[in-house]
Amino acid sequence: MAMRVAVISDIHANLPALDAVLADIDQCNADAIVVCGDLAWGPEPAATMDRLMNLPGPVYFVKGNADREVGERHGADQGLPEWIAEINEWCAAQLSAAQREFLNRLPRSVTLTVEGMGDVLFVHGSPRSDTDPIRRETPDEIIWPMLAGISQKTIACGHTHIQFDRMVGETRIINVGSVGLPSAARGACWALLGPDAALKETSYDYHAAADQIRRSGCPGANDFADHILHPPDEGP
Template sequence: MAVLHGPRPDEPPTPVLGPVERVAVLSDVHANIPALRAVLSERDVASADLVVFCGDLTWGPEPEETVSLVGELGSRAVFVRGNADRAVLELAAGDRPRERPRDAWMPGRHSPEALDLLSRFHFNVVVDVVGLGPVRFCHGSPRGDTEVITPETPEARFADLMSGHPESTLVSGHTHLQFDRRVGDRRSVNPGSVGLAFHDGEAGTAMWALLGPDVSPRRTPFDVADAVLRAWDAGDPSAEVMERMMTTPPTVAEVVAHAEERVFSD
């Protein structure tokens, strides 16, 4: 049986913020600096009341540079904890076996200040957005950071994972797929990935979303050649994987089939 990896035992109550008029949602940055810079320079991100990050912020080639960039947002930045953010903390504390290429490398790429930032990420966040009402933000699902939600998640499973949560709109990350769909009487939204978008379009595309008064999926081009070079220059043990995912991303159909078969993916 899959482990949900839900809230920590000492997790404070889910923050409830707002009302606000505009929320920019950025997810799965994966420490891709060229992509992050491109999205942060977008006018609608710069002017948003809040910028919500839906997890997996620093698990990538340039964690410290990523923390520095999001730090410039000040109090406008709101952070949700992803499975990769949790992994960094577990590895740094010696609470997780080092099995993958990045596992031994990643903790040393995070300063104590960066680790402290990750430790303060929320499991879920609710923001009252004008035009949408209360919106719940998570990484995987409201009950676990490795649960996958896709454009084809069955209505019964979606209703189950939303059980106990009254919000009519859920924004999740984790799958790196951008979508906006109705599931019964609710709305399931994924802004897509800033740093490693999985899609059928052109390489070098960062995906995000603007909320308020409706949901507006957005795409921003970035210099993919620069991102690839920076991954190799950083000495990232997964630079080859990053290059492949950025230059020839998995298709939507491939990701959906894989995710829905597994339901949970770390």
């Protein structure tokens, strides 16, 4: 049955931003929520996972690169920058065994039939890889190989933290942006799909969120907080 779907991504353990978006979604009568990955890498991993794993109603999850790296405790010996590896290890240590197992078991993609849109493929980066960046300005010919072999006419993704809705050849690509670590936006970004696609931005108290983040104990907490207060123009 075709449905209306709220899509969130790149929460990055910003719990106040997630709670604000979930309150907005509550008002939309969506039939399901899809989470396109990068859940726990950030200042409040355990509380964020607890919230996400206990959401009522149908919720579908896709694994992001940060979920893979936190779940598998990737370190600098896997080629990651030291500061990312340090946050991976801290986040993994904050999570319960059940929460890490939940991350490790997430699928790389989900397909749902959305009202008015047909089959939509939900991924983190691209259908090819959870680290492929797709941006508004990425040239079509860079994206085409990322789409090889897919049958869906619409893709919803995240990973690059800036929203857009564009065509690449015959394929519609909707990047829902980032709930917790957005670039080029002050609010928490997400999208509502069906019967059309609406890009959404939920405003929340980012000053209070930044204070909460600074108290989290997460390595780099001040950098997370500064990002919330002064979102960069460019995504990661």
